[in-house]
Amino acid sequence: MSEPIRLLLADDQALVRGALAALLELETDLTIVAQVGRGDEVLDAARETNAHVALLDVEMPGADGLTVAGILHRELPQCRSLIVTTFGRPGYLRRAMEAGASGFVVKDTPAAQLADAVRRVAQGLRVVDPALAAESLASGVSPLTQREAEVLRVAALGGTVGEIARELHLSQGTVRNHLSAAIGKTGARNRADAAAQAAANGWL
Amino acid sequence: MSEPIRLLLADDQALVRGALAALLELETDLTIVAQVGRGDEVLDAARETNAHVALLDVEMPGADGLTVAGILHRELPQCRSLIVTTFGRPGYLRRAMEAGASGFVVKDTPAAQLADAVRRVAQGLRVVDPALAAESLASGVSPLTQREAEVLRVAALGGTVGEIARELHLSQGTVRNHLSAAIGKTGARNRADAAAQAAANGWL
DNA sequence: TCCTGCCCGTGACATTTGTCACGTTCGCGG
DNA sequence: CCGCGAACGTGACAAATGTCACGGGCAGGA
Numbered sequence: 001m002s003e004p005i006r007l008l009l010a011d012d013q014a015l016v017r018g019a020l021a022a023l024l025e026l027e028t029d030l031t032i033v034a035q036v037g038r039g040d041e042v043l044d045a046a047r048e049t050n051a052h053v054a055l056l057d058v059e060m061p062g063a064d065g066l067t068v069a070g071i072l073h074r075e076l077p078q079c080r081s082l083i084v085t086t087f088g089r090p091g092y093l094r095r096a097m098e099a100g101a102s103g104f105v106v107k108d109t110p111a112a113q114l115a116d117a118v119r120r121v122a123q124g125l126r127v128v129d130p131a132l133a134a135e136s137l138a139s140g141v142s143p144l145t146q147r148e149a150e151v152l153r154v155a156a157l158g159g160t161v162g163e164i165a166r167e168l169h170l171s172q173g174t175v176r177n178h179l180s181a182a183i184g185k186t187g188a189r190n191r192a193d194a195a196a197q198a199a200a201n202g203w204l
Numbered sequence: 205m206s207e208p209i210r211l212l213l214a215d216d217q218a219l220v221r222g223a224l225a226a227l228l229e230l231e232t233d234l235t236i237v238a239q240v241g242r243g244d245e246v247l248d249a250a251r252e253t254n255a256h257v258a259l260l261d262v263e264m265p266g267a268d269g270l271t272v273a274g275i276l277h278r279e280l281p282q283c284r285s286l287i288v289t290t291f292g293r294p295g296y297l298r299r300a301m302e303a304g305a306s307g308f309v310v311k312d313t314p315a316a317q318l319a320d321a322v323r324r325v326a327q328g329l330r331v332v333d334p335a336l337a338a339e340s341l342a343s344g345v346s347p348l349t350q351r352e353a354e355v356l357r358v359a360a361l362g363g364t365v366g367e368i369a370r371e372l373h374l375s376q377g378t379v380r381n382h383l384s385a386a387i388g389k390t391g392a393r394n395r396a397d398a399a400a401q402a403a404a405n406g407w408l
Numbered sequence: 409t410c411c412t413g414c415c416c417g418t419g420a421c422a423t424t425t426g427t428c429a430c431g432t433t434c435g436c437g438g
Numbered sequence: 439c440c441g442c443g444a445a446c447g448t449g450a451c452a453a454a455t456g457t458c459a460c461g462g463g464c465a466g467g468a
Binding site for chain 4: 366383387388394
Binding site: 012013014015016017018019020021022023026084086105106107108109110111112114156157158159160163188189190192193195196 | 216217218219220221222223224225226227230288290309310311312313314315316318360361362363364367392393394396397399400
């Protein structure tokens with residue numbers, strides 16, 4: 001019988017992190033070696049504890065889970081990433097896989113399946129919800145250019161064209177042109193709608 | 205030694221629900237008697253299992269946690285509610301307490317404190333984060349009328365004035381008037397900004 | 409009974425948004 | 439070297455948003 005799988009948990013919500021630790025420690029072949037609440041603490045903690053698998057929430061201070069998955073893939077490839085997220089957005093899934101994550105689990109998943117997902121990832125296998133994978137392929141690559149996405153992201157916060165222009169060091173006319181292009185590409189009625197659709201598709 | 209506290213868990217995310225169950229079942233004086241994923245299943249489940257305390261997420265299909273807390277308070281007052289939520293919004297806290305909840309915990313709380321919170325609620329005590337309570341009192345009652353809040357809520361979804369008017373069976377002019385009033389009362393620059401600020405203050 | 413506020417609506421007008429055409433510069437790939 | 443697309447910008451114009459004044463009906467409280 002081999003040694004237990006060493007797990008690192010990264011989630012900014014202490015309650016969720018502690019609860020996940022309690023759940024996973026019920027399994028005798030898993031052991032929690034670290035818990036962090038910020039993305040920028042994961043790499044060091046993974047190194048120091050020799051973690052085999054890192055469970056990463058997407059939205060964390062310091063660095064988001066997708067970025068951290070990329071960092072671990074490059075700098076500590078023996079520590080495999082399993083993304084655990086609230087939003088099963090197809091765009092998140094694509095970006096997670098592109099970043100080098102080994103698995104992607106949404107929080108609707110039955111609790112009993114999480115430990116199995118961890119074991120599969122530890123064995124070097126991929127764990128992806130098939131429905132999400134299909135949806136991800138269907139929604140396709142973002143039609144937005146990098147700048148259009150950036151302007152749309154800032155616009156989503158609710159400012160005026162003038163405020164967006166100041167923040168991004170552009171003219172108002174340029175901002176309007178980018179917004180108009182983004183509205184057209186997403187098939188939306190206005191910038192708020194475009195931002196919502198792009199976010200839902202994982203393009204922001 | 206008295207009998208264990210009977211707990212019902214209500215959260216639409218199976219993973220989080222299962223993890224919370226695992227965490228709380230580590231305590232010998234607590235026992236999980238039901239787990240539901242929809243707000244409209246809570247009352248029946250609480251009755252059938254004689255739950256002492258119900259842990260309620262806010263955002264659930266069927267009925268949100270705040271509504272359910274009100275229903276339990278009226279129809280099953282011996283089953284006390286403890287709201288467990290991601291967003292520590294002062295408006296949520298006020299509405300939870302007005303609805304009849306006994307406690308309010310955000311998911312940043314250390315996991316070890318959850319069991320203590322459950323025990324205190326079971327004893328008939330109140331559990332509220334003091335910082336959140338202060339913030340809630342500071343942000344005050346919503347300045348928006350019921351209709352203004354409703355128009356703003358629909359507007360936040362990104363539709364045009366025409367679409368909002370159709371959905372709420374109002375004229376476009378009336379919708380513009382309500383939006384303008386809401387923008388003024390929140391001190392925002394536009395409806396997107398107004399919706400964001402109202403949401404942050406718990407007024408939506 | 410009267411006053412107040414909410415809700416509804418219309419109309420006029422100023423401001424902002426969004427569209428479109430056009431042009432220049434730059435980087436990248438064939 | 440050339441073509442193409444992205445990024446930036448201007449200007450004109452139509453459509454939408456937001457503001458404001460005004461008025462009527464209704465419910466609730468003094």
